[in-house]
Amino acid sequence: MSVKMIGTEESSDDLREKMVAINRVTKVVKGGRILGFAALTVVGDGDGGVGMGKGKSREVPVAVQKAMDEARRKMIKIKLKNGTIYHPIIASHGAAKIYMQPAPEGTGIIAGGPMRAIFEVMGMTNILAKCIGSTNPYNVVRATLKGLTKMNTPANIAAKRNKSIKEIMGHGND
Structure with a gap:
């Protein structure tokens, strides 16, 4: 039996925290079963920083705290363009x-469950997102973070091509 909770929010040290999922897990030993809980959380700074953490324990609060601590340690920084992404992205895990897909101002966050939690904690305001295939929260979160990290910004592309950002954006001298 798995118990899922999406969107429990607490705040400390200027970070936004969301619990994505809690699963009840069992370990079978010679004397019977040992019950435990596994928690998946995401933490963000509201300005493009985001991290994912997993925690396991015999009690829910301890598992959630372990997951939050891991998420804080594993934070990465993603560049945003006016609260959205730079280009459409496909990723899988x-x-x-x-x-x-980037969305115009006023669209909001159109995404399901685990992806919505990531976008909210990292401060994204306009985005369209769709999950295809498995909806396992762990894999959806990993795929979303993988896609966000492989996003190219105009500065990255300009550096790779040894050109200025103006030339890349089409404002160069032709």
């Missing part, structure tokens, strides 16, 4: 495949 396992059988979870996700599609993300």
Whole structure:
């Protein structure tokens, strides 16, 4: 039996925290079963910083705290363009495949469950996202973070091509 909670929010040290999922897990030993809990959380700074953490324990609060601590340690920084992404992205992890697309101002976050939690904690305001295939929260979160990290900004592309950002954006001297 798995218990899922999406969107429990607490705040400390200027970070936004969201619990994505809690699963009840059992370990079978010679004397019977040992019950435990596994928690998946995401933490963000509201300005493009985001991290994912997993925690396991015999009690829910301890598992959640372990997950939050791991998420804080594993934070990465993603560049945003006016609260959205720079270009459409397709990424996958396992059988979870996700599609993300930039959206105009006023659209909001159109995404399901685990992806919505990531976008909210990292401060994204406008994005369209779709999960195709597996909807396992662990794999969806990993696929989303993988896609966000492989996003190219105009500065990255300009550096690779040894050109200025103006030339890349089409404002160069022709």
